[in-house]
Amino acid sequence: MDSEDDMHDANDIESLDDDFYSGETEDAPMDYYSDYDDDPDDYFDDADDSDRVESRRPEQNFTVLMEPDIRQRQEDDITRVSTVLSISQVAASILLRNYNWSVSKVHDAWFADEDQVRRTVGLLEKPVYENPNARELTCGICFEAYPPSRIQTASCGHPYCFSCWGGYIGTSINDGPGCLMLRCPDPSCDAAVDQDMINLLASDEDREKYDRYLLRSYIEDNKKTKWCPAPGCEYAVNFDAGSGNYDVSCLCSYSFCWNCTEEAHRPVDCGTVSKWILKNSAESENMNWILANSKPCPKCKRPIEKNQGCMHMTCTPPCKFEFCWLCLGTWSDHGERTGGFYACNRYEAAKQEGVYDETEKRREMAKNSLERYTHYYERWASNQSSRQKALADLHQMQTVHIEKLSDTQCQPESQLKFITEAWLQIVECRRVLKWTYAYGYYLPEHEHAKKQFFEYLQGEAESGLERLHQCAEKELQLFLNGDSPSREFNDFRTKLAGLTSVTRNYFENLVRALENGLCDVDSNGAASSKATLSKNAAGSSKGRGGRGKGAIRASISSRMADDNHWSCEQCTYANVRSATACQMCNQQRR
């Protein structure tokens, strides 16, 4: 898509200077995630960090910094420069501020031309202004005469009284972060006003503000660090370029893209995301109705409110019609029981038949393009709100239900971990699925094969997720309501854990395929895959080994090799040997 943008972004990241000291900085702060990896119980018991499902990825290329960590790093950098250059700490701090807190840049510049560096940052070696050796000195701001004890000077020697310094420094601090680069008041003088002078001359309140600016500068001017963009969050993230994966998750549970600071959007690239967000704000007035939380039942027309996360709706009695929130179609068409091809994710433009005149055609096209956008936007937005709901449910699970369930079912909490895992999976999958709709919207219409392959993978992933979400939401409810151990609980465990793993596989495939730019299609002849997939769309469960399928099976087979199980052709679930049909999707064993 926006390949130029991407290139640009990538270069930005690559151009991060690799501090030659970074090796030492690395192990200084705590590595939260490796702690969690060692002790999985810790990980899940920590109720607030629900988003951290992502951090389980092995290549951890970021570190979350809390204020003490930031101060520590800042202090370490200052000390390092101060030691190597044999200058004071405050001088080192001024140097680092001028070179975006890059230790290596300071060193390079200093050893290349110390005099030049001193001149530009305002670190004078000796005064440029000789105070006449008098009993009284005249302040250069109020022009009053003072005894030398009531006069202060920066390294340059220009004399100002304490009260004028106080006013000068205070004005600058209240003007904003520019105070970090404050120079001598003399217009022809560049001498820096260092932190020692600030501490000596500024009011307590101003000193605190200055200190804040200094801390912020360490994060904001440093190319390797950013504040977490979540409202109210005070953590920062240090990012090490390399893996090409920009998703980071903060300890506050917010996941965001380090490159564009939007909410995490893997596997969709930053350019697509920013285009999509722009589009959404342009269309927001047209789309308000989509965010409404109720729709008329397609059968009895009574308004039905959506108060759960999964898209499977059941109308209130006596109607009890089961339908899909997104397309308002019968739920039984959605692949669960029929094993049919899940097609709710696909947008089909209305057939244009008959003769249109020009205006009519144009109106029809405009309507189509809005309809098309609406299709994708509604699915994007529904997955977003569904994810919010799932996050809340996950939290509720961790804080209330698990404990209760442990009592009623007489199961140790450690054996209920499969429930938390299911919810973590749902939250992450909703996020990925949401962004695949932005991806789908921008996937060129004419790339038929790619489009079909994509919709196939997306449809499989989505229908798996709907099954999982429904199971975690509705079937679990039965046990939450019960008050004694239930014999069905073990079956439920098997089913939920199975659905979790199946859904994870589907999404891993989807993510991998999108990150490869759907190139599997190109390499194997677009025409054939198109044919196979459209046949599948008709509902036949046979011959579903199209391109997509092959790729999926190949990538999963390794973990399914086990004599006591057979792997379902359709959903990949590992069924016990005795089962003749898949326990997940009812597909017959072949």
Next chain:
Amino acid sequence: MQASRARLFKEYKEVQREKTADPDIQLVCDDSNIFKWTALIKGPSETPYEGGVFQLAFSVPEQYPLQPPQVRFLTKIFHPNVHFKTGEICLDILKNAWSPAWTLQSVCRAIIALMAHPEPDSPLNCDSGNLLRSGDVRGYQSMARMYTRLAAMPKKG
């Protein structure tokens, strides 16, 4: 308030003492208000403003000298960095580059320097800025000279 008054009083005494120190600048404090000043400055030689006398109005804020004074031309002048109608001046030291070590006297000196060295890239007078930027120095000079003659020179006779 007290600090700014004290400082302005110092400047006032300095002006009284050194009346003839800078023959190009004549600073006068308002009789009833020490926060209002006017200045008469001579157009620098070898510029289209040569021979003219330009009047400036100073309005000094209570936070002076931590905040800069407001200055504008009362005499009409054709100059890229001066608003033709209001006389407002675009000069960095009157904005973000202000330092409390500047005085009203040194501000006048900076304005004289600006008259001799216009900055066509931050124009308040677009016509004048455009003439200079398009390289039409003669066009700019003749316009500036005309307005100097019309507005900044005592009428003969």
